[in-house]
Amino acid sequence: MTIQQGRIGMEDAALERSLATVGYGVVPFIGDVEMVQLHRLFHAHVHEQAIGIKFDSLTEPTVAVRRALHDGIMRICGHRIAQLMNNYRVVISMYYVKKSDSGSELGLHLDPSMTIEPNDHIGIWVPLIDADGSGGEFCILPSSRHYTHPYHALSIPSPYGQVGDLAKAHMDNLSVRAGHAVVFHNNMLHYSRPNVSGRTRLALVIKMIAVEAPLVTAFGRQTDDGIEIDLIHVPDDYYRTAAFIKSGRPEGQVIAGMNICHRVLTEKDLMALIGD
8 A cells, every 4th residue: 555645544445535525434433342441431530520511621621631531542442543544643532522401512613723734634533322313413514624724723713604504504414323433634614413312422532643744733813914824833742731722822833834815705605615
């Protein structure tokens, strides 16, 4: 197999094709034994009262807990990732948890950028109970990684701010069985519906970049001409150790910068991109 520099290769040809065409694919990932282990890992480190309606271990303030969850997920799931892909390195694995509550929807968003284009950046999302009509479906806008500029962060306004309802209407709503994985390009617009299953839903989120790619975090500043974006080089354990979700510019060396014209999509723009 030929490995392209900056590219994460898929061992499954059908998954490779699906990523190339619509930007995501769904595949079997882990079994019942691993899911039991992952539930035990989570509850060994996170108290029930800490969860609230939604809980994201990436924002867990105790670094030792964040690191223990990442390391445990990799012990349980690392072999399966290696069966799916090649030429990657995992930069963070975490839990996203939803209580059964009508307010548990995770709204439309673009995940933060973690490397420099055109290096590959892939996400894996794995529910540990069925994510169906009541369990919080994963919804994704096909091919949307091509619709806007590739750099995203809390400090960079979303280009989809005026077209959220229209974007949702054109998404693929994925009913994903427990232990199956949605594998997707990082620049895909997505959200997940509320969990109203009567059960707390744990899901894994695993992020990887190509082996040769630098790990970065993006920071944007509004200017008269658009948005200035700095891509700041950070160490490989950054997302496991840093209190990175905060206001202000992250520390580190700027290895690339650009000024982009921030285009807020209109409904006409989005329909032209979708092609309907």
